[in-house]
Structure formats: C-alpha cells, structure tokens
Amino acid sequence: xxxxxxxxxxxxxxxxxxxxxxxxxxxxxxxxxxxxxxxxxxxxxxxxxxxxxxxxxxxxxxxxxxxxxxxxxxxxxxxxxxxxxxxxxxxxxxxxxxxxxxxxxxxxxxxxxxxxxxxxxxxxxxxxxxxxxxxxxxxxxxxxxxxxxxxxxxxxxxxxxxxxxxxxxxxxxxxxxxxxxxxxxxxxxxxxxxxxxxxxxxxxxxxxxxxxxxxxxxxxxxxxxxxxxxxxxxxxxxxxxxxxxxxxxxxxxxxxxxxxxxxxxxxxxxxxxxxxxxxxxxxxxxxxxxxxxxxxxxxxxxxxxxxxxxxxxxxxxxxxxxxxxxxxxxxxxxxxxxxxxxxxxxxxxxxxxxxxxxxxxxxxxxxxxxxxxxxxxxxxxxxxxxxxxxxxxxxxxxxxxxxxxxxxxxxxxxxxxxxxxxxxxxxxxxxxxxxxxxxxxxxxxxxxxxxxxxxxxxxxxxxxxxxxxxxxxxxxxxxxxxxxxxxxxxxxxxxxxxxxxxxxxxxxxxxxxxxxxxxxxxxxxxxxxxxxxxxxxxxxxxxxxxxxxxxxxxxxxxxxxxxxxxxxxxxxxxxxxxxxxxxxxxxx
Amino acid sequence: xxxxxxxxxxxxxxxxxxxxxxxxxxxxxxxxxxxxxxxxxxxxxxxxxxxxxxxxxxxxxxxxxxxxxxxxxxxxxxxxxxxxxxxxxxxxxxxxxxxxxxxxxxxxxxxxxxxxxxxxxxxxxxxxxxxxxxxxxxxxxxxxxxxxxxxxxxxxxxxxxxxxxxxxxxxxxxxxxxxxxxxxxxxxxxxxxxxxxxxxxxxxxxxxxxxxxxxxxxxxxxxxxxxxxxxxxx
Ligand SMILES: Cc1cc2nc3c(=O)[nH]c(=O)nc-3n(C[C@H](O)[C@H](O)[C@H](O)COP(=O)(O)OP(=O)(O)OC[C@H]3O[C@@H](n4cnc5c(N)ncnc54)[C@H](O)[C@@H]3O)c2cc1C
Ligand code: SF4
Ligand code: SF4
Ligand code: FES
Numbered sequence: 087x088x089x090x091x092x093x094x095x096x097x098x099x100x101x102x103x104x105x106x107x108x109x110x111x112x113x114x115x116x117x118x119x120x121x122x123x124x125x126x127x128x129x130x131x132x133x134x135x136x137x138x139x140x141x142x143x144x145x146x147x148x149x150x151x152x153x154x155x156x157x158x159x160x161x162x163x164x165x166x167x168x169x170x171x172x173x174x175x176x177x178x179x180x181x182x183x184x185x186x187x188x189x190x191x192x193x194x195x196x197x198x199x200x201x202x203x204x205x206x207x208x209x210x211x212x213x214x215x216x217x218x219x220x221x222x223x224x225x226x227x228x229x230x231x232x233x234x235x236x237x238x239x240x241x242x243x244x245x246x247x248x249x250x251x252x253x254x255x256x257x258x259x260x261x262x263x264x265x266x267x268x269x270x271x272x273x274x275x276x277x278x279x280x281x282x283x284x285x286x287x288x289x290x291x292x293x294x295x296x297x298x299x300x301x302x303x304x305x306x307x308x309x310x311x312x313x314x315x316x317x318x319x320x321x322x323x324x325x326x327x328x329x330x331x332x333x334x335x336x337x338x339x340x341x342x343x344x345x346x347x348x349x350x351x352x353x354x355x356x357x358x359x360x361x362x363x364x365x366x367x368x369x370x371x372x373x374x375x376x377x378x379x380x381x382x383x384x385x386x387x388x389x390x391x392x393x394x395x396x397x398x399x400x401x402x403x404x405x406x407x408x409x410x411x412x413x414x415x416x417x418x419x420x421x422x423x424x425x426x427x428x429x430x431x432x433x434x435x436x437x438x439x440x441x442x443x444x445x446x447x448x449x450x451x452x453x454x455x456x457x458x459x460x461x462x463x464x465x466x467x468x469x470x471x472x473x474x475x476x477x478x479x480x481x482x483x484x485x486x487x488x489x490x491x492x493x494x495x496x497x498x499x500x501x502x503x504x505x506x507x508x509x510x511x512x513x514x515x516x517x518x519x520x521x522x523x524x525x526x527x528x529x530x531x532x533x534x535x536x537x538x539x540x541x542x543x544x545x546x547x548x549x550x551x552x553x554x555x556x557x558x559x560x561x562x563x564x565x566x567x568x569x570x571x572x573x574x575x576x577x578x579x580x581x582x583x584x585x586x587x588x589x590x591x592x593x594x595x596x597x598x599x600x601x602x603x604x605x606x607x608x609x610x611x612x613x614x615x616x617x618x619x620x621x622x623x624x625x626x627x628x629x630x631x632x633x634x635x636x637x638x639x640x641x642x643x644x645x646x647x648x649x650x651x652x653x654x655x656x657x658x659x660x661x662x663x664x665x666x667x668x669x670x671x672x673x674x
Numbered sequence: 675x676x677x678x679x680x681x682x683x684x685x686x687x688x689x690x691x692x693x694x695x696x697x698x699x700x701x702x703x704x705x706x707x708x709x710x711x712x713x714x715x716x717x718x719x720x721x722x723x724x725x726x727x728x729x730x731x732x733x734x735x736x737x738x739x740x741x742x743x744x745x746x747x748x749x750x751x752x753x754x755x756x757x758x759x760x761x762x763x764x765x766x767x768x769x770x771x772x773x774x775x776x777x778x779x780x781x782x783x784x785x786x787x788x789x790x791x792x793x794x795x796x797x798x799x800x801x802x803x804x805x806x807x808x809x810x811x812x813x814x815x816x817x818x819x820x821x822x823x824x825x826x827x828x829x830x831x832x833x834x835x836x837x838x839x840x841x842x843x844x845x846x847x848x849x850x851x852x853x854x855x856x857x858x859x860x861x862x863x864x865x866x867x868x869x870x871x872x873x874x875x876x877x878x879x880x881x882x883x884x885x886x887x888x889x890x891x892x893x894x895x896x897x898x899x900x901x902x903x904x905x906x907x908x
Binding site: 191193302418422585586592598 | 688
C-alpha cells in the first residue's frame with residue numbers, strides 16, 4: 087500500500103523542552119524542519135517540572151562548573167559518562183543565560199540577577215557545603231521554560247505537526263535512519279516523513295509504573311520505536327523514585343520545598359533524615375532519601391491510618407515564603423492531598439519519577455549502537471535528546487534540576503550535530519527503502535482485525551502492577567526473577583490487544599493501543615536489565631547485593647529485543663579536559 | 675464502589691449524522707477523586723469516548739471542557755462536588771471534531787497574533803539582563819497561563835468574533851509581554867491591538883475570570899492595556 091510521503095531536512099519527534107530547543111537551532115539555521123508532537127507543544131510534560139534548572143552562575147554564593155560536575159558524577163554513583171557530564175556542566179551557565187535572553191521569567195534576587203535555590207546534592211567545594219545552584223521560576227520552572235521555548239519557536243517560524251504520533255523509525259539496508267512513519271490523529275491517516283536527520287525527544291516512560299509523577303502521554307514511544315528498529319536501550323534498570331509524590335495521587339511535590347526548608351517527619355514526629363544523612367539531611371540525593379522513607383514505612387514508622395506514608399512539613403516557612411516561592415505546591419497540596427501546607431503537613435511517598443536510561447547517545451546527541459568490536463558506532467542520521475536519551479549524564483541516579491539542563495544543553499548540541507551532518511554528510515536525502523510504511527501498516531492492520539483479544543486497559547493495568555511490585559525501591563533476585571516471568575507473560579497478551587473503536591477521526595483507543603506496544607518494550611527492558619545487575623548502585627538498590635561493585639559492574643547495560651539479549655559497554659571515564667573523578671563511597 | 679450518572683456529548687463524524695447526548699453510568703471507587711478519574715473509567719468501559727488529557731494535575735491545559743455548564747479542567751475538578759447527572763460538553767464556540775475534542779486552531783491563531791515572545795533588539799549582554807524583583811512581580815498572574823482556552827470559550831465576544839477578537843487568553847498574553855521590562859516594543863504591541871475588534875470587543879463581562887482554572891484575571895490585564903492606550907492618546 088502506498089502512503090503519502092512528506093520530505094524535510096530534519097524531523098524532530100517531540101515538542102517538549104529537548105525537542106523545542108533542538109528545533110530552534112535547526113529552524114534558525116534555515117533548515118526545513120518538522121516537529122511532531124502527540125500534544126500541542128506546551129502540553130508536553132516538561133510543563134510540569136517545578137523546582138529549577140541547575141547552573142553554576144554563582145549568583146548567591148561562589149560556585150564553579152567543576153563543582154557541579156563533581157556533584158553530578160557522585161550523584162550518578164559513578165555510572166555517568168564523565169565526558170558528557172563535563173560537557174553539560176560547563177555549558178550550563180551559558181544555556182541558562184540564553185533562556186533568560188529568550189524571555190524566560192526567572193525569579194530575581196535584589197540585585198536583579200536570576201534567583202537560585204538550594205537543592206538535593208548541590209554542593210560547593212567538591213561535596214563540602216550546600217550551594218544555591220537551582221535557577222527557578224517560583225515552582226513552575228518547567229512551565230516557564232517550555233512556554234518560552236515554544237514562544238521562541240513561534241518567532242523562528244518552526245513548522246509543527248501537532249497531534250501527530252510517530253509510529254516507527256525507518257532504517258535502510260545500511261542501517262541508516264531515513265525517516266519515520268506517523269499517524270495524524272485528526273484524520274487517522276498514516277504518512278511517511280522522509281528526512282536527512284531524525285531526532286527523538288519523546289520524553290520519559292514513567293507510565294510503566296502504577297504510581298508515577300508522569301503524564302498519561304509518557305509512554306516511552308521513542309524507546310519502543312528505537313528497540314523495534316533493532317537498536318538496544320541503555321541502563322534501563324535505573325529509574326528514579328522521587329521522595330515526595332503526593333500519597334495516593336502520585337502528583338509531584340518538588341524537592342525545592344526541602345530546598346526552601348521543608349522537612350520530612352515519621353509518625354513519631356522525628357526528622358528521620360538526620361539519621362540517614364547527617365550532613366545533607368533532607369537534601370541528600372533522591373535515591374538516598376527515597377530509600378530512607380521506604381525503610382521508615384517498612385519498619386512501622388509511617389504515618390496515617392495505614393502507616394503507609396511520611397509527612398512533609400513546611401508550615402514553619404510561613405505563608406509569605408510559601409506563597410511567593412511555592413505557590414504551585416500549595417495549589418497541588420490543596421487540590422490533591424486536601425491539606426493547606428500553610429497549616430498542615432503533606433502526606434508523601436516515594437514515587438516513580440524519572441528514567442535515567444534510554445536511547446544510547448554520545449554528548450553530541452548522536453545515537454550510538456554496537457557494531458563489530460565498536461560498542462558505540464554512530465547510527466547515521468539518528469539523534470536523541472532529553473529524557474528518552476542516555477548520554478549518559480545521570481548514570482544511576484539523576485540530580486534534581488539536571489534534567490531541564492540536559493534538555494537545553496543536549497537539545498542544542500543535537501541540533502548542531504544534525505546541521506553539520508545535513509550540510510556535510512547528507513546534503514541530499516538518502517532514498518527510502520521500498521514499502522517503508524509496511525511495518526507500521528501491519529501493526530495497525532493487526533489491531534483492526536484482532537478478534538478475541540485483550541482490552542488495552544486490562545493489559546496496561548497488569549503491566550503496571552508487575553512493574554510496581556517487582557521493580558520498585560527495593561529489589562531482590564527472587565522479586566526480579568518473578569517480575570521477569572510475569573512481564574513476559576503480559577507481553578504475550580499485548581500482542582493480542584483489541585479495540586472496539588474502528589473509526590478514523592481522533593481514535594484515542596487506537597492511540598492507547600499503539601502506546602501500549604511501546605510501554606511493554608520499556609517494561610521488559612527494565613525488568614530484564616534489573617534482574618541481571620547484581621549490585622546496588624544509585625536508584626538500583628538490591629537487598630541481596632547491598633554494595634556497589636565497581637570491579638564487575640561499573641559498566642552500562644545494553645538490552646536488545648531479540649531473545650531479550652543483554653550486553654555491556656564501558657563507562658566513559660575520560661572527561662574532556664579535566665581529571666577523572668575517581669570512585670568514592672557515596673555519603674551525604 | 676458507587677455508581678455515578680453522566681450525560682455526555684457524543685459526536686463521531688465517521689458515523690453520526692449529528693451530535694447527541696449519551697446517558698451512561700459508571701462505577702467509581704474511593705480512589706477516583708477527580709472528574710478525569712471517572713472519564714478514564716468511562717473510557718475503559720466504552721473505548722470510543724474521545725477526550726484530550728495528559729498531565730492530570732492542571733498544568734498542561736489539555737482537558738478543558740464544559741462541566742455542568744461551566745468551563746473547567748476535568749483533572750482538577752472534584753468528582754463528588756458535581757451534581758448528577760454530570761453533563762459534559764466540548765468547550766463552546768469552537769468547532770467540534772469528535773466528542774469532547776474541539777478544533778483549537780482559531781484560539782492558537784489569536785495567541786500567535788500578539789507576537790507571544792519577548793523582543794529586545796539591544797545587543798544581548800554576556801550575562802542575564804537584570805530585572806528587579808518588583809519588575810519581575812509585574813509578570814505574576816500573567817505568565818502562568820496554560821492555554822487551556824477555558825476563558826476564551828466562555829467569552830460571548832469571542833464566540834461571535836473568534837477571527838477578529840483576540841480573546842481573553844491572547845490579551846492576557848499580550849499584556850504579559852507589554853509588562854516585561856525586558857521587552858522593547860510596547861508601542862508596536864499597542865498598535866497591533868488598536869482596533870475596534872482585536873481589543874475593544876471586550877465588554878468586561880468577566881466570564882473569563884470566573885472560569886480560569888489557574889485563578890488568572892484576563893479582564894484586569896485587558897483593563898491595563900486599555901489604560902495604556904488612553905494614556906498614550908493624550
Ligand atoms: C512532575 C515533574 C517535575 C519535574 N521537575 C523537574 C525539575 O524541577 N527540574 C528538572 O531538571 N527536571 C524535572 N523533572 C524532569 C523533567 O521535567 C523531564 O525529564 C523533562 O521535562 C523531559 O523533557 P523532554 O523534552 O525529554 O520530554 P517531554 O517534555 O516529556 O516531551 C516529550 C514530547 O514528545 C512527544 N512525543 C512522545 N511520543 C511521541 C510520538 N510517538 N509521536 C510524536 N510525539 C511524541 C510528546 O508529545 C512531547 O511533546 C520533572 C519531572 C516531572 C514529571
Ligand atoms: S471580560 Fe472581556 S474577555 Fe473576559 S469574558 Fe468578558 S468580554 Fe470576554
Ligand atoms: S487565562 Fe486561564 S482560562 Fe484562559 S487560557 Fe490561560 S489558564 Fe486557561
Ligand atoms: S490533564 Fe493536564 S490540565 Fe488536566
């Protein structure tokens with residue numbers, strides 16, 4: 087069957103922070119660029135980011151990019167690639183200043199400079215004392231950043247394909263990427279978008295868990311498309327649990343609350359973090375705080391009638407600070423927890439928040455995959471940035487505010503790499519393979535014709551329960567093995583999803599079924615990668631292997647779809663210009 | 675478990691000659707607290723029901739709809755505060771594509787028409803452009819807009835002239851850039867609105883203020899633009 091073909095220099099899948107930053111680079115360079123998004127760009131989940139974006143501007147106290155780098159390496163539990171980390175931390179001040187010049191409405195200090203707040207794991211002097219590094223727009227930093235980037239793209243005349251869902255990556259016989267297939271939601275029509283370069287900026291996949299701070303649309307589409315196209319995914323066992331999701335609702339309460347002085351209490355009213363992290367206390371790294379909370383709850387010191395959460399107290403900050411610096415948090419607490427934090431503490435639990443792993447890239451945003459002896463051969467024409475990508479700057483645990491930074495730094499560098507590639511290496515389109523859309527069409531046809539199948543909502547719930555139970559804050563061999571078994575069984579059911587709605591116009595049942603195909607790939611990758619890693623590192627915490635084991639496990643996981651195969655590649659221990667930061671024990 | 679009654683606006687151009695209201699009940703439990711939770715349950719029963727949603731926390735602006743006669747976001751509306759049957763319709767005044775999904779083209783066109791970006795043609799300094807906390811405060815109540823369109827689609831002036839009247843959301847945004855000390859084209863922005871329709875169709879009916887889920891006040895922003903127009907005329 088033939089489908090319409092549209093031709094662009096560059097196709098960007100994703101209109102969140104990463105996609106929009108890259109789009110700006112390409113549009114301003116005069117390249118014909120299409121940005122596809124499942125939702126109107128300002129509805130992307132970047133809009134929900136609250137706390138801030140890090141940069142060593144030093145507006146409040148002295149700060150340096152190499153201190154930021156040290157914190158990021160330590161936060162990553164030495165799984166981050168030090169070249170990429172150096173690149174990001176060095177570029178941070180310039181990236182944030184650029185956002186300010188674009189019009190981002192940062193909060194201000196008395197002297198007119200950008201306001202910076204304290205955040206977990208942000209330290210001066212190579213881990214010695216806390217430093218204010220998180221640049222903030224109240225507790226709406228992501229909203230302000232995403233709208234500013236969208237606005238800047240309006241100015242640059244970027245061409246948007248709003249409410250278009252990319253379905254599959256198109257690779258030719260050489261394995262080079264030459265485009266994507268996509269579904270226009272309003273018409274139900276499938277097209278081929280033929281491009282010289284393709285960027286994935288599809289965001290996270292937190293919806294594999296039942297309790298998540300992520301939006302409904304965070305279904306890991308970029309990861310699903312990548313792995314179906316034969317490119318492995320990196321470090322998928324590492325998922326960050328944010329300490330403070332509203333109990334029950336999953337909605338996030340930013341770490342900025344603790345940055346401004348909020349504290350965590352158990353049922354005895356004890357500030358328990360003093361026991362777990364005497365130095366950084368409530369502002370220790372996220373994996374550390376999440377685990378401490380889980381222990382408190384597990385040992386019976388949780389709060390509430392089921393003793394299933396702890397309390398986040400901030401009333402002592404006073405109404406003024408709360409209203410000025412944390413107005414969105416107050417709104418969320420009232421709407422989703424039914425408490426006004428000016429008077430009462432907020433019930434919170436560790437909640438799935440962020441995916442550290444993803445599509446393997448280098449710091450230029452180029453996607454890399456093993457070929458022959460080279461674990462990192464460039465996949466020509468293919469780029470990834472943002473939460474769907476693994477550069478890897480976050481390693482085994484991301485520091486708060488480093489993601490928004492990652493979006494703009496690597497969004498831009500991926501854009502620059504694409505411009506260079508298009509100008510120097512692929513000035514003309516590489517031909518599409520024959521029947522480039524067949525694979526996507528066959529997925530749609532399967533769905534249309536399925537009988538006696540499975541309800542999408544049922545298999546999704548089944549998957550979420552397995553992942554929640556078997557890939558949570560505490561992991562053991564037994565729990566993981568059982569999880570792998572169960573998720574493989576769910577995956578079989580996903581092959582037979584069925585929908586009642588067969589219409590063309592805005593068929594959201596079809597969209598959810600197609601998203602399910604992606605979610606299940608991510609869930610498989612997560613459990614299988616986690617089962618194999620027999621150590622504790624960052625967010626991957628195993629009761630049966632409580633210590634980090636650098637000798638055997640200081641390496642990145644690569645998971646392929648074929649036969650659920652795992653392989654590994656070395657961590658980049660060579661920064662670009664500074665000295666290697668050697669592994670140490672991670673204490674806060 | 676309890677049953678809740680709904681009356682839903684349904685229209686599928688693939689098969690319905692015209693829209694109709696569907697009466698339907700759905701079982702909800704104690705964890706379903708927001709209207710959106712019930713809609714997700716409804717969709718699990720009948721997967722043909724179409725609506726937009728994403729963040730489920732009132733920040734993305736996807737799930738604006740007309741709820742028992744008033745525009746709002748399903749994800750922040752308390753389910754049990756609503757009188758049954760809960761009547762859901764698409765946002766008024768915009769073309770309906772399917773069920774609760776409207777065509778927002780006209781709404782975004784108006785937003786784009788006000789040049790929604792800071793323009794400053796002086797050379798960019800090395801560091802941030804300075805702005806005092808007081809000047810920054812002028813942007814509060816303006817920049818937080820989530821472009822949900824609850825306001826514009828409750829405004830009679832927008833219903834009658836969606837192609838000519840910028841509408842409350844667009845005008846709020848216009849004032850956001852006028853109020854920004856870093857923006858240097860205030861007079862061009864005012865020229866752009868100096869028109870019997872674009873700005874002056876607002877008759878201060880205040881529907882917009884009443885429905886904004888973020889508690890913003892477009893009418894006040896519109897008033898400030900009108901003041902500036904008057905001041906520069908004299
Ligand atoms: C509640 C919350 C608070 C956070 N707070 C902070 C913070 O304070 N600081 C910080 O640094 N980080 C924070 N984070 C993390 C950070 O916000 C995210 O990691 C980041 O915004 C992801 O951006 P992105 O551009 O990669 O993806 P997103 O913003 O999620 O955008 C993904 C885009 O891809 C599109 N897309 C996806 N699939 C397809 C497809 N198949 N076809 C077409 N388009 C598709 C979507 O429509 C969307 O436009 C927070 C995260 C959450 C959930
Ligand atoms: S105050 Fe103006 S903009 Fe708001 S609803 Fe009334 S006419 Fe519309
Ligand atoms: S002003 Fe309020 S109601 Fe109007 S679009 Fe913005 S957030 Fe929505
Ligand atoms: S789903 Fe995002 S505002 Fe309601």
